Amino acid sequence: MASFPPRVNEKEIVRSRTIGELLAPAAPFDKKCGRENWTVAFAPDGSYFAWSQGHRTVKLVPWSQCLKNFLLHGTKNVANSNSLRLSRQNSDGQKNNPCEHTIDCGDIVWSLAFGSSVPEKQSRCVNIEWHRFRFGQDQLLLATGLSNGRIKIWDVYTGKLLLNLVDHTEVIRDLTFAPDGSLILVSASRDKTLRVWDLKDDGNMMKILRGHQNWVYSCAFSPDSSMLCSVGASKAVFLWNMDKYTMIRKLEGHHHDVVACDFSPDGALLATASYDTRVYIWDPHSGGILMEFGHLFPPPTPIFAGGANDRWVRSVSFSHDGLHIASLADDKMVRFWRIDEDCPVQVAPLSNGLCCAFSTDGSVLAAGTHDGSVYFWATPRQVASLQHLCRMSIRRVMPTQEVQKLPIPSKVLEFLLYRI
C-alpha cells in the first residue's frame, strides 16, 4: 500500500526543514495512556503557544521566546529545562512581560483553544457589553476541555483559573472561539452535542446544538464567525448558522469518521480529514467537493475505507496564506499540500502524530504526538500571486451564491470559486 500515487517518486518530494522540538519530560511512572498530546494551539496574536503535555498538564510558552531558544540552543529542547530562560518571577503577568505557565487541569486534557477579546484581523466587529464577569481590555483566555466533560477557562497572562463550565457529560473533544472577539466558545463532545457558551456573560451556556448521532470530534468557526462546522463519527460533517443556531446542511462524501475540520482564511473553503484516508476540500456555501487529497494508494473502495485501514488521517490545518494545508496521517508523515495540486509539495517524518496547527503568521507548523511532545517545521512559503490575494479579499466578504451573480468572464469566475 503506497502513500503516494504511482506517478510520484516519493524521494523527489522536498523534506521540510525542522525548526525545533519540545519533548515531554519523562513520566514519573510509566503509564500506558494519559500522556497523549491531543491538541496544540497558537494564540490569535501569535504571542503564546500551548499544548497538552499529557498527565493533566497544559504548558503555555511565549512563542517568540520559544523560537529564539530553538535558534540559540539547537532544535532539541526538553520542556522545563533551564535552557528555557523565561522570566518566571512576575506572577502578575502582563501582556508586555509574557511568562511561561504550567497548568494542572485536574483531569486529562483533550482540547485547547485560545480566545481573545480583540477581533482577528478582518473579522466582523462586535459590540461587546460586559456583564458580571468584567474582563479587562485585550483579554487572552485559554479554554481547556477535559475528560470528565468540564471546561476550564484560564487567563493566559497570569495562569489563573477564571471559569469552570459544567454541562457536558462526556469528553470535550474540541473547543473553538469565535474569531470576532466576542468570546463566544463552542465545545464539541462525545455526548453527541455541541454547546455554545458566552464567556463575557459569566460563562452562560446559550445553546445546545443537536444533530450528531455519534461522537463529535471537532468544530471550527468560519473566519467571519457566521458559520460553524462540526464533524464526527459516522461520516458526519454539519454546517451551522451561528446567528440563528440552526443547521444549514450536511456535507456528504466521507466514508468513515470525520475527525478534523478547518476553514480557509477567507471562509471560501472547508477542509475535513477522515479515517477514510482522505482529506476533502469543500465549498461550504454550496456543499460541493472541490479537491480530494489521498493518503493511501490505490485509494480504498468505500467499504474498505469505512472499516479498519492503516491510513487514518488525524488532523488537517489551513495555512494563513489560504494556499496550503497540512495533514497528519498514520503512515508517520506530515504532508504539506497546495490547494491546487493533488500531490504534496513537502513532507516530514512524524511518528504517532495526533494534531497539528499552523502558527499565526503561517511560518511554522506544530504537531503533537502520542507521548506529549511537539515538533515544529518550517512551512513551504512563497509570495502568493496577486490574483490569489484579490481572490481572498473578495471571498472574505462574498459567499459563493453572490460570486456566481457577478458579471465577469467565466475563467475569472471559476478562479474566484476555487474551481481551477
Place this chain on the structure above:
Amino acid sequence: MGGEEETYVGCEGPDAIEHALTSGTIKAMLSGPGQFAENKTSEVSFRELPSHGLSKVCMYFTCKVRRTNSSTETPEFPTPERALELLMAVNFLDC
C-alpha cells in the same frame, strides 16, 4: 482613467525590467518572438487599466521581488471594493 495613456510609472531602469517580468503577459510582450512595438521602445502601455489598479500592480511587483527570498510577510491585501477590478486586470497580466 479618461483615455490617457498610463505608462508604467515608478519603475525605470534595469530593476524595472526584473520587476515587470513578474507578469507573464509583460514578459511575453517584451521578450516574445513577435514584433511588438514594445520591444523597440521597452515601454508597455495599458490604456484600459485604471491608474490606481496599475499602481497596486507596481507595488506588488516590488514587494514580490524584494520578498521572494525572505518571505516573512505577505504583501498587503487589496480592499474588497477595488479587488474585483484589480482581479480582472491582474488576470490579464497573469501575476
